[in-house]
Amino acid sequence: MRSREMAENYLKDARIILEETETMFDKRVFHRVIRLCQEAVELALKACLRIVGIEYPRSHDVSDVLTENRDRFPAWFRGEIRDLAEASSWLAEKRGPAMYGDEVGGIPASRLFTREDAEQALNYARKVVGLAFRLFKEFYE
Numbered sequence: 001m002r003s004r005e006m007a008e009n010y011l012k013d014a015r016i017i018l019e020e021t022e023t024m025f026d027k028r029v030f031h032r033v034i035r036l037c038q039e040a041v042e043l044a045l046k047a048c049l050r051i052v053g054i055e056y057p058r059s060h061d062v063s064d065v066l067t068e069n070r071d072r073f074p075a076w077f078r079g080e081i082r083d084l085a086e087a088s089s090w091l092a093e094k095r096g097p098a099m100y101g102d103e104v105g106g107i108p109a110s111r112l113f114t115r116e117d118a119e120q121a122l123n124y125a126r127k128v129v130g131l132a133f134r135l136f137k138e139f140y141e
Helices: 004-026 030-051 063-068 081-100 115-140
Strands: none
Touching: 004 030, 004 115, 030 063, 030 081, 030 115, 063 081, 081 115
């Protein structure tokens, strides 16, 4: 399914969410940085899939769909798919704990993540959102 308006909206939301992560990082609320980066990456990657006409799964991790459909993307984007898939998987894995903490161990989310975790999440999100906007511009502008 190709839908310029939907993809554009996802990307705008991803950019706004990414801006929110900067505030959370400055406030040292690292679990929120993780959570917000995951949302931004999920939206950005689903926008990429929409752009090239791939119906994405209703799950938070789209790494398999990206990898399986790499030939649908331009060459420059295909060269980034491994990193994009890694970002999707890494952040999706941390999504629940960043929201709820470790319920079994009784550890709140605020104690699970470090500055380094938040920096990694931000690096992933910045890269993914940037590449997604580039793909959008290439297809539609």
